[in-house]
Amino acid sequence: MNSAYTIGIDYGTNSVRAIVVDCSDGRVLGTSVFDYPSGDHGVLLDAGDVHLARQNPADYIEGLRMSVAGALSAAGREAGFRRDRVIGIGVDTTGSTPLPVDARARPLALDPRWSKNLAAHAWLWKDHTSADEAARITEIAARHAPEYLAPIGGTYSSEWWWSKIWHCLNVAPDVFDAAESWVELADFIPALLAGVTRPRDVVRCVCAAGHKAMYSEVWGGLPSAAFLERLHPKLAALRSRLYDEAWPPGRPAGQLAPEWAETFGLPEGIAIAMGGFDAHYGAVGSGIQTGTFVKIVGTSTCDCAIAPVSDRIADIPGICGIVNGSIMPGYFGIEAGQSAVGDILKWWVETVCGGGESLHAELSAEASRLRPGQSGLLALDWNNGNRTILVDPRLTGLILGQTLHTTRAEIYRALIEATAFGARVIVERIREYGVAIDRVVCCGGIAEKNDVFMQIYADAIGQPMLIAGSPQAPALGAAVSAAVTAGADAGGYATWSEAQRRMTSLKEKQFTPDPDARAIYDELHGIYRELHDAFGGVRGARADLGTVMRRLLSVRQRAAASPAGARA
């Protein structure tokens, strides 16, 4: 068989990355990253509203051009690579990141009439301006269409499709009226590559539709016009300008259009895979299978698990979504996530302590010399709200247990621990509902570089922490999807499992729970859970807050008295 290659393109929060991958073994031949030039590291902000986060669609298009060209050019320096052996392209993106488009499927923001209007740009996943709309949608759905909420955890989020579009209608009705349709970034890029020029022709992925837009084949697609009418008549009218059907990965979103083929020097008509969210393709690129819990650890964290569609699984309260085919066809994709992980550490080290890379390294080295429980601190990891399992963007951070001797490294470690406890809450919730989790695979820079972070996670969750072989699991997953979409005849694969077996891997290094640390963290997790439920407003929460500080001091004394030395 001739060698064959696919391209994976990963649209992150601050940059887009393209990789060229050898289908035979998943080896990356070329990679290129393009930092979005607009706003603050690619994010358009509003000084008057900390909840606002938008992106300039022009950055996406320039980023597509530059990153793919760069990756191909790098691959060209590898022996044997030929552009005419590229058989497909896959794309993953952040989400829900909807953008308003005109009748030719072009982003409104590219039109000079709208380019100054932040509402006409892409509404980045972490935009939290739509909290009121999200609350109303939850309320109305709970009353009139509870089935819509069941598979998405029971609460509609301000980060999602309908909240954002409705908020646009409320605060920028001119933009709403000017939009022919709205498109998820995950669908926009494949459609762009395929040369789609009508919004109704954009092929929509079920991962965005099912997890963010209350789409399900069970009720025939998007929420009914009658339901949308309850929100606003204009949303009901928009429904017919959106889509009727959404698809799992594996079928093509289109074929590479002649102008893009020419731009990149690639064969015209090669397969464009279905777009997908970064976390979902990251799970594919991390070798997800039944029983695997994949954590894409970045500024925030997305967690994925799958369960065969033949296992009828229950709706899981607080879990962002359970969608047939959203990760791989034939499986329910289960998605959860934490709104801030790397971002909390970055906040602490950079915004509060005023340091940079070297302080990250210093604090992480100091933190690694502390024993679990030794600082007497406990934190809640809610600086950016709580996505799972409380689904409340209005929650905020908390640190307690400080004395006059508490150091910045102790707080740094307490913040890592808080995110680990937050992760454990998610794992426990999924297990409670009958989905087995017997291994945890992490990917992302923190997983690869921050050993103290990974050890704390192993100890706090009580599971070995494995690391995805590729540092770019989402892009690799998109490339895997492209290889499956292109098919075995073209040099790709007939099945997902075969593609994953050949193209993905795990690192040898892994982190194993330490029994003593586990015992302390079990106790601290109990206290975390009390605070979590009390401040999270969980109905019937029972916390003995009057003893929390004393209990932490008691853990601290035992940790200090423990014969075990500090851990490396």
Place this chain on the structure above:
Amino acid sequence: MNSAYTIGIDYGTNSVRAIVVDCSDGRVLGTSVFDYPSGDHGVLLDAGDVHLARQNPADYIEGLRMSVAGALSAAGREAGFRRDRVIGIGVDTTGSTPLPVDARARPLALDPRWSKNLAAHAWLWKDHTSADEAARITEIAARHAPEYLAPIGGTYSSEWWWSKIWHCLNVAPDVFDAAESWVELADFIPALLAGVTRPRDVVRCVCAAGHKAMYSEVWGGLPSAAFLERLHPKLAALRSRLYDEAWPPGRPAGQLAPEWAETFGLPEGIAIAMGGFDAHYGAVGSGIQTGTFVKIVGTSTCDCAIAPVSDRIADIPGICGIVNGSIMPGYFGIEAGQSAVGDILKWWVETVCGGGESLHAELSAEASRLRPGQSGLLALDWNNGNRTILVDPRLTGLILGQTLHTTRAEIYRALIEATAFGARVIVERIREYGVAIDRVVCCGGIAEKNDVFMQIYADAIGQPMLIAGSPQAPALGAAVSAAVTAGADAGGYATWSEAQRRMTSLKEKQFTPDPDARAIYDELHGIYRELHDAFGGVRGARADLGTVMRRLLSVRQRAAASPAGARA
């Protein structure tokens, strides 16, 4: 009348300061500060126990010599000053700071046999090693002698006399056995100046005895031997080696001994005033009278009020003490305090943010540009426990409301606000029990230098904040006491009110509450109080924690929307 002078000597946590004062108008002619050379800025620490804080008595004695000599030498450069017109010496100190002494009233720590043993040194006020003993004393007194607890707020503290002496007996019985007696630092220095050589001859001040050692004329002095026997037979045996009676200020603790007169070139036999705690003499030096609440704001804060003994006032739960004559004769002295105020800001700026003086100034300037409520943060000021009104050294700090945008200046301001809310809880508790407070006078470096701090206090407490005229109110109060003790015939005063009227003053600058800020702080104080009671373990506390974070966001949104500009 010939001019007359007194000397005030103030033993602080890190240094001792002496001032030479003109009795006619309170003018300071000379001042000198001696930094204790031992330990960490004068505090002996134990790396294995963060609760331990001791001091080397040799520092006290060298400090006495150096500071008084320095102040006299500085005064000598002022026209008209003559050492032979010095008519008395007053001393104030931290407390409860007991030290074990031998049969000749010399500190054990000065004996080479004991100098390496931390238990033989002075047990600094903020030593918190004796929490278990304090809890036991509270428990036993509650059962067998509740009258002992009533005037000291209902809870015996780990910072106090009996807790510390008992802890010494428990952890260093050899030191306990070697001690003939124990002496408060406030009594030790006057006795040293008076040449006292037997522990039973040390004249004891009622301010230490009444506030810290459960002494009261009502039950005939110290706790009964029968009560002490319940703690430990050796404590009962110690009782007879301590004292039978304690005295208010106004009568002499002794006369200046010949060797010290010679050392300083002062007249032999001049009056040595009764020793007293820094806060109490600070209140005198700040012009305390009925209706005045004096706050000595430093690393921690001591608060004082007085009420005429003719007003029978009730015991006030959680208030450290109500003692007849402890501040001025004829008045109940009411003492309260916060375990950390300046220390919390120092912790934040220096330990966490890694800055120094310039960062203090920078954060305080930035904090002054923030509006009340604007940060969305709320903190508890318990990094060093809570002295009043919870009396629990095992409480710890808490910060909540953080987002990924929270700045260090916002947290700095939130920590100031937390201490202001803590101060308000104290004012409210004292008022609840019928003691009027109609003006607040602050003294200490923070009061003089940190305008944003003072404005926040005015707004959060809802009272104008006045500033004591002297930056060294405690030393000035000790000098006032010396002038009263010396008496009118010697060139001093016959009454306290006359001495205060002539020797103390207020600064013209004062801080007035802003109505808008007050309204926001009233709301935030309500939330503070919920957290305070919940985490403080107050019986029957009712907190709606599930909405706290959302309510803070709501305050924040209103603060941001308020038409008023940021305040200077």
